[in-house]
Amino acid sequence: MEFEGEHLWIGKLGHLFIVLAFVTSILSTIAYFIAARKTDILEKNSWLKFSRIVFLTQLFSLLAVFVIIYSICANHYFEYMYAYKHASKELEPKYLLACIWEGQEGSFLLWTLWHCMLGVILMFKAKEWEAPIMTVISLAQFCMLFMMLGIYVFDVRLGSSLFTLTRNEISGPIFSQPNYLSFIKDGVGLNVLLRNYWMVIHPPILFLGFATTIVPFAYAYAGIQTKRFGDWVKPALPWALTSACILGVGIMMGGKWAYESLSFGGYWAWDPVENASLVPWMILIAGLHTMVIYKATGHSLKASYIFCFLTLAFILYSTFLTKTGILGDSSVHSFTDPGMATNIMIGFFVSLFSITPLVYFFIHSKKIPQEHKEERLDSREFWMFIGSLVFFLSAMFIIAKTSIPVYNKIFGSHIAEPEDREFSYNKVMIMVAIIIGTLTAITQYFKYKQTPSTYTIKKIALPTLIAAIITALLVVFYPFTYTKQGIGFLAAIYVASFASIYAVVANANYIFVGLKGNLKSAGGSVAHIGFALMLLGMLVSSSNKEIISSSRVNGINIPMGKDPLTKQQDNPLENLTLVRQVPARLGNYEVTYLNDSLGNEKNRRFYKMLFVRKDSTNKITEQFTLQPDVYLMKDNNMSSNPDTKAYLNKDIFTYISYTLNKGQQNDTAQFKITELAEGDTAFYSNGYMILNKVIKNPHTEKYHTPKNEIALMADVTIYSKDSMRYKAQPVIQVDAIAATPIDDTIYAQNLFVKFAGVTDNQKIKLGIKESTDPIDFVTLKAYVFPYINLVWLGLIIMAIGFTISAIKRAKLNTVYAAIALVLVSVFMFYMFLLAN
């Protein structure tokens, strides 16, 4: 059958480029592999030349694929599955980019593109290391492109292509008609949860972080392959630093995203998917330190090999966990199961890049040189190594726990997470924080090889004292309130806070004392300060986090009895219902739900909440509005986006946890007119109201009489049956042409009051309507996160520290160094502190 309106050529072109990229990845793997083994310079160069051309062709092909899939989504070619599934007509261009990396295939495309770009940089910069390094990158490209190929071998589809057609993928009655496309009005579109600028920026940075971990890995391989067992560390180090910076930032971007625009109520929850990307970063940090040790002393070379290999292996393992759907029952973010064939391919890829290098390493392990002199206890390298080891082992602890679903799959067991997942991690990681914080503080005060006997104690006395004083001040003036897990854990939090303050002070001091203020060499200390500040921010903001919506007092004052079933109230009650215009108490604030309004995007509704804080004399000291919003879908489902009031020292964070979808309301109630004189009473079903007085030309908060016009306002007090009092002030405005009534609404009583006119005998006509619509309310959660900016500030400083280090290790010239530093700083400050 001929189908109408399809644009098949563009998909064929796209598929052609994928095939081309796949073929070139095979060719460049083989060619680089051979080039690496040739000793004859002429022959080697001719292989290299060929490989480069092939690799550049691959970059070109992948760029073409990217442009093609973007234009398919941008032009809404819904005959393509990818466009149908991920794009829709209302999406802005930035979200069109986001929908490319929403799906599995697109995220692999992003990853391969980064690999290619890194490959091109290395092609020109890696010099004698080029051939072995590029062999590794090409092989990784081969594995990933295989998964994007989507070809059939004996009825089994291997991988999934970006360019499959909707009518081949799913079945439906419309596909039997040639003009089926005219029935598809719009694509499914980007998940509303993901319509957020973090979705545009977080995946590219995270995948760049993933992609960069292959460089230290490839250098380590090159070290063995070329038998220059130790020489690779020097060129690999700036790459490892860059990778640690980007991956760290990418992970925390996910945290910031979760914190500020998903209703998870925090930035980290030890979710398996979050853990899976943290673990390789921790191993990389361990590797970074052992590489520095090797460069300075010749120790820890083998550890450097292992850590560099394992970093990539665990990046791939995290891909395996998130993309095979194995975490389906334990994570909030994981992908769906892509099918057996793809799972096997991902499994193969992971094993190839984890088992092979380790085997290769053990075969050659004997030849790898090592220092035979043991490190002294008063040497810097000893304590650095211990720190790396602790970091590595804690990463192993995290991944061992995270892999429970894998054990269940293999052994058929039914183990699940503990009742309190976060605490089950926190109680171990708090110890790690104490050890790491302390080591970060003291280690730099040791010298490599051997330290003069009183040197350390003399130099570290002052920072120790300062840190102790700051901690004491903290204990006295800003005590932690996290008593939920008992006194022991609270004590551990204090100790960990001391350790992180200690690390900040000691490293800052070291920049002046140890490095004489030489900032160019202070990258390590700066990164340590940032890391420790981040740790401190995490400890403070989570220990003193406050749920201000947990008050039992409901907005309309209905006594909330005990749970009818369990007669208990031990559960955290974190939601509070606010009826429109009825203020409620949230912590120190009086909060009023003012109104709701529609945003630019379809079905997005903003709820305006007024926060007022008064002092003891009832004077307003602070006032702001927050506008959390929800996407309401037609079947009463919703997706909520928080809004945050950010102060320097705290965030007030709120989101809508429940609301009704208003949709079409048909209020059939009518106004009933009653004639009242001042002081008279009128009744309604839920109480009565008294007309206090009639005010001429009023000026109130809600209404100001315009110049040259006449207005009357009825001042009414309403007494409801539940002994609440409300004020209603309907107005009638009279000008030359007509009299216009301005009604007042008492949302808590669903009551409309109208000033309908004046009678001859000086009474007023008051219209009263009791609406049949449901009461207008929202249910929300609100938290206060104190000092959360320390987390983001720490992250920024850490990233700058990594950049300084990378610049120094790569010996960049001043111009490039300045550009890199400015770019990183501006980007980080903008992303984490200014945007939003």
Add this chain to the structure above:
Amino acid sequence: MKRTHIIMLVGIALAIVALIVFSVGDFSTYDTISSAHKKQGKFVHLIAKLDKTKPIEYDAIINPNYVTFYAIDSLGGNTKVVYHNSKPQDLEKSERIVLKGKMQATHFECKDILLKCPSKYKDDKTQLEKTLDETTK
């Protein structure tokens, strides 16, 4: 690897092993409704489905922290569920739910809910077909 390293390594490894063993008691299990009934009061993970024939009760104005609904599982078990929180946003739409909490005599006292929603799982083929069918009518 030096003698001191090995000693430290073993020491740390042991400490971690100890911590894990220590926390093994924490681990919960995946259960069916009937097996959860046999260990009332123990924290379990139920893999179940929303019983769409029975009502979800939630009135945010009366109590925003009280939802009840009924869950069934593939082995025919069914239970009432009480959840002290706001109604999860996609509950009605969910295909599969993981309920974390404790079984009581009359109901399942739920502490946390993990939903498997078609909106999240829109890669799922049958769901796409359903969406296509609904939107092209």
